[in-house]
Amino acid sequence: MDEIQAAAEALRRGKLVLMPTETVYGLAANAADSAAVAGVFQAKGRPSFNPLIAHVADLAAATRVADLDARAVALAKAFWPGPLTIVAPALPGGPVCDLARAGLDSVAVRAPAHPVAQALLKAFGGPLCAPSANRSGRPSPTTLTDAIAETGFAAAAALEGGPCAVGVESTVVSVMDGTVRLLRPGGLARERIEVVVGRLTEAENDAMRSPGRLVRHYAPQSKLRLDAQAPLPGEAYLAFGPWPEGPMVFNLSPASDLNEAAQRLFSTLRAADSLAPLAIAVAPIPGWGLGEAINDRLRRAAGFIG
Numbered sequence: 001m002d003e004i005q006a007a008a009e010a011l012r013r014g015k016l017v018l019m020p021t022e023t024v025y026g027l028a029a030n031a032a033d034s035a036a037v038a039g040v041f042q043a044k045g046r047p048s049f050n051p052l053i054a055h056v057a058d059l060a061a062a063t064r065v066a067d068l069d070a071r072a073v074a075l076a077k078a079f080w081p082g083p084l085t086i087v088a089p090a091l092p093g094g095p096v097c098d099l100a101r102a103g104l105d106s107v108a109v110r111a112p113a114h115p116v117a118q119a120l121l122k123a124f125g126g127p128l129c130a131p132s133a134n135r136s137g138r139p140s141p142t143t144l145t146d147a148i149a150e151t152g153f154a155a156a157a158a159l160e161g162g163p164c165a166v167g168v169e170s171t172v173v174s175v176m177d178g179t180v181r182l183l184r185p186g187g188l189a190r191e192r193i194e195v196v197v198g199r200l201t202e203a204e205n206d207a208m209r210s211p212g213r214l215v216r217h218y219a220p221q222s223k224l225r226l227d228a229q230a231p232l233p234g235e236a237y238l239a240f241g242p243w244p245e246g247p248m249v250f251n252l253s254p255a256s257d258l259n260e261a262a263q264r265l266f267s268t269l270r271a272a273d274s275l276a277p278l279a280i281a282v283a284p285i286p287g288w289g290l291g292e293a294i295n296d297r298l299r300r301a302a303g304f305i306g
């Protein structure tokens with residue numbers, strides 16, 4: 001039996017699997033199995049009011065989970081498989097268990113593009129809850145090694161998928177009552193979504209934005225100092241754009257490419273953290289494209305929001 005089939009079999013038996021996606025590595029469980037889903041919350045130390053994303057193979061599978069209106073379908077057709085999560089009303093009697101939805105009558109769905117995730121979803125044949133494989137509050141893993149270090153103890157199988165191509169979590173939008181709201185910036189730039197559905201509505205408050213946004217997130221051990229034009233003595237420096245090399249200097253993208261910076265963000269935070277610096281100073285990052293998601297993660301890691 002090949003690795004994918006063995007992992008699908010483990011999921012059917014209620015076990016957890018480390019799964020690569022194009023955004024970050026996930027800790028996957030059968031979304032219909034509340035005992036398995038409870039295992040995910042426990043392994044991550046994740047508060048149970050923070051609902052999980054149900055991963056599906058494609059739009060057809062998503063329509064068996066959520067009530068997708070015309071705009072949701074247009075978004076799925078434009079961007080799936082890919083780094084966009086759609087929150088929509090859950091279908092009554094649908095497969096995603098209450099615990100995974102944190103008791104809400106909505107559900108978050110996404111079709112990941114990574115070929116290993118696609119193969120696992122097809123072999124398993126149902127939705128998988130797969131939040132980032134880090135322990136709650138820590139930077140997300142973007143390599144299998146980092147995923148194993150975080151929650152490998154809880155997984156029955158771990159699938160190698162190489163370093164994640166996108167590097168930050170999916171963009172989350174809700175599509176309900178005819179309105180498309182941005183709940184979380186992420187690996188699909190706002191500008192690309194607005195081409196399809198027009199100007200996004202801002203969520204009115206953080207609780208509405210999405211339940212999981214209330215907790216400090218993505219944080220390394222070291223303190224972060226944002227918008228730093230240069231490091232102070234003893235600080236590690238996360239540069240963006242041309243910057244001289246140095247023993248405590250990490251460059252998110254020497255070419256000032258925001259996609260590359262997103263892809264390298266979490267692994268670079270981990271690498272800087274491992275030097276145990278006085279603090280990690282981070283260069284200013286522009287706010288357009290994937291810069292919106294990068295700045296969101298950095299502000300949360302610094303403890304400025306949530």
Ligand code: AMP
Nearest residue numbers: 051052087106107108131132210211212
């Ligand atoms: P994570 O699994 O850490 O990438 O987080 C998933 C994100 O989607 C969190 O911010 C959740 O709060 C959000 N989310 C998942 N399901 C829902 C839902 N039904 N309504 C609103 N936000 C959701």
Ligand code: MG
Nearest residue numbers: 131132140169
């Ligand atoms: Mg996460």
